[in-house]
Amino acid sequence: MDIERARTAPAAAYREFTATVNGTDLLRPTRCAGWAGVDLLFHVLCDVQRALVALATPVDGPPDVDHVTYWSSVKPGPDGPDGPDGPDAHAWWVRRSASAFTRPSGVLRVWEDTAPAAVRAAYAADPAGFVATQGHVLAVPDFLATLATEAAVHHLDLRSERPPAREALELAGTTLDGLLGTPRPPRLDLPAYVLEATGRIPPSDPRFPLLT
Numbered sequence: 523m524d525i526e527r528a529r530t531a532p533a534a535a536y537r538e539f540t541a542t543v544n545g546t547d548l549l550r551p552t553r554c555a556g557w558a559g560v561d562l563l564f565h566v567l568c569d570v571q572r573a574l575v576a577l578a579t580p581v582d583g584p585p586d587v588d589h590v591t592y593w594s595s596v597k598p599g600p601d602g603p604d605g606p607d608g609p610d611a612h613a614w615w616v617r618r619s620a621s622a623f624t625r626p627s628g629v630l631r632v633w634e635d636t637a638p639a640a641v642r643a644a645y646a647a648d649p650a651g652f653v654a655t656q657g658h659v660l661a662v663p664d665f666l667a668t669l670a671t672e673a674a675v676h677h678l679d680l681r682s683e684r685p686p687a688r689e690a691l692e693l694a695g696t697t698l699d700g701l702l703g704t705p706r707p708p709r710l711d712l713p714a715y716v717l718e719a720t721g722r723i724p725p726s727d728p729r730f731p732l733l734t
Contacts, residue, residue, distance in 0.1 A: 523589055525649040527693070528663035531670035532573075532644060534687035536637040539566065539673055542682045543633070548626035553679040553722045556613055560626035565616050566676050567633045570640045573669055576653040577643040577662075583652040585659045589667035590700030592658060593733040640669075671697045675720050678713060691716065701732040 548559035557565070587595055623629050647653075647662045655665065674694040677686035685691070695712050698719045699705050706715040707727060717723045721731030 523661070523663035523667050525663045527689070528589075528666040528670070529644050531687070531689040531693045532666055532673060533641045535670045535673035535677065535690035536570070536641060538684065538687040538690075539677050540634060540637060542677060542680055542684045543630060545684070546680055546682055548630070550681075553681060553717075554613075554676075557617065559680060560623075560629055561617050561620045562676055562679055563626070563633060564620040564629050566673065567629065567636060568616075569669065569672055570633070570636050572655060573640045573665075574636070574643055576655045576665065577640070577647045579653070580648065580651045580662075581654045581659060583659065583661070585652055585661050585664065587658045587660060587664075589660070589664040589671070590697055592660060592664070592668050593671075593697065593701060595658060644669075667693055667697065670694070675716060675722075678717055678722065685713065698732055702729060 543559065543563055546559050548563060550559050551557070552559055552562045554562055554565075620626075620629055644666050647666075649662055651662045652659050653662060653665050654660075660668070670690040671694040674686040674690035677690075686694075691712055694716050695706060698715065702719070706712070706719075710718065710726070714723075718725045718727065719730050719732045721734045725731065
């Protein structure tokens, strides 16, 4: 993974995500079942906080996954990062945590403080270094690519007319191509490909979803 692409994509993704949530009714439902916009924002905030921790505490290599195989190894349920209670427990934890804020704007303020810090940490990180996250070790560029992919997918979850950053959406498409083993089907434009391949809308390909 090219380091400049890996740095640029999450920076652009977070910039567009911030602009979008600032113009969105954060109590409106999203594509994530049971989550309003504020819940989704809190979930992505946790991802950015995880990035700050990982980038501030580099580890020794070698990596055991890259920006594609990472998604094959991160599964919901007992074997995944959500723990023995599965993704439903995580979904409820997110909802309870987000509801602890008096207003959705409280989550937004924390996001606006934290996301730029994660971007600065990404540019300051050693491009030849490694980080640990969710039980795996990744090269820094690959780790940054996973952040951009997740941000692009969750941007689409907001159902906004404002699209995700092109850099992040293209990187998400590249990641999905790697999981699929072939380039995306030509009948699908990039946003539709990402939505179908991540299980957000009914799939037109029996191989989907590739990740959730």
